[in-house]
Amino acid sequence: MVEKTMNKISIQNYSLTYSDQTESLRHINLDIPANQITVIFGPAGGGKSSLLRTLNRLNDLADVKHQEGTVLVDGVDILDPAIDVIQLRRKVGMVFARPVVLPLTIRENLVYGLEVAGEKNKDHLTRAVESSLQKAAIWDEVKDRLDDPAIALSGGQQQRLCLARVLALEPEVILLDEPTSGLDPISTGKVEESLQDLKQEYTIILVPHSVQQAARTADKAAFLLQGDLIEVAPGEIMFTNPQDQRTQDYIQGRFG
């Protein structure tokens, strides 16, 4: 029996260059299946973050020189200037490498996205706060101090708050750009654990902070090297039996 997985996102022949020539992407073709963790890994400067930032059009803020190709989310080309970017960003949420809590209270951070979208129903906001904190496995730690400044939390708590903040928007896709790079192993473990739960409900795209993390978490893995997509494979194959010599060398630590 062939299990057919649905592709949530389909990146087709996508290329990108920035004005300052920092990172670029060349003819990327990648399908992102729904309800899986897709890991995009590779050495620094390979274009991993750029690819993530394309998926919720955060690249609009950067100085993009040129981009072409098609990026379909639920069959809609999100590169089309006419799409509702705000709606896209609610649907495709992003957690950054460094936890950036907004200079507000814990609660205000969580409802920020809903409030800017015009949600005024207090009950809904209260429910969103609790359920998102529970999904991000931080409810017990902060439930008694929701009105404290978010900056007072530890680094690991801040990062889970950032995850919760994205979840509160009830997105369908979650982009995570090295979400554990600043965290200790215990906090990292907690985040990785929540990802496994979250994939039941969401499509997850993760840029890991190490090859080991990539191997631990990937359902599907894509190796990105200096703007080229070298290899795409299911996680268990990518990290045990990679086909391309460069992938092999990177995974075994010969460079990077």
Next chain:
Amino acid sequence: MKLLNRQQKQRIGKSILTLMTFFTVIPIVVTVIYILILGLPAINLEFITAFPREGMREGGILPAIIGTFYLTLGTAFFAVPLGIGSAIYLSEYAPNNKATQLIRIAIINLAGIPSVVYGLFGLGLFVLFLQFGTSILAGSLTLSIMTLPVIISTAEEAIRAVPQAFRTVSISLGATKWQTIRRIVLPQALPGILTGVILGLERAAGETAPILFTVAAFFLPRLPNSPLDATMALPYHLFVISTQVPGMPIKIQYGTALVLLVFVLGMNLVATTIRSRARARRQW
């Protein structure tokens, strides 16, 4: 054989720099002390609540105090919204092109124009052409133009100092640029903006030349009761009683200077307090 070794040179260098710093502080301290000594005897309740009497040689300086207060308020009314608005536009929205650069250069140069030139400009535009007459309105507008560069550049700096990451996160959560500015950037930049506003207004409060052309009266027997009235003002009053009125008691001159100094330094103190409080509370 060398005359001095490098440790000795280092010591001499440090001593000279310390001495130079010391000399720059002396004039400030001496000025304040001098004004305090000569001005304090004039200060009493009558001095700050009564009209001048006997050809301004006796009585108080109430109309000048009120006038300077009104002028500062009027300047704030025009310069603060315009200045903050321009600063937001320049830091958040302006495209990085020739036109924007031109605007920046214009603003910087606006700050370098001598205040007497602003005075003449205000006289031509507001007093004569727009027929506001010698009035608080004309004076406030003239002082506003002079104050704008200070407010714009400090406000822009304060807005830029808010970490870029806050903006990125806000946008990524589906906020529009304007929502990001209003909810995140402005509240964080507010203390810095206020400091700039107060420093700008402080300069306006102390200026003589612009008001000399546009608003200031030599002597008025009543307080202004409309923006189209002329008014007395502290800096110009000080000039008048120091050069235009024979037989003026020294203590009245220095008393007036002292009141102006307290007015301006008081604003400065408020600005400094806001800034240090905000720094202590800042979360980035």
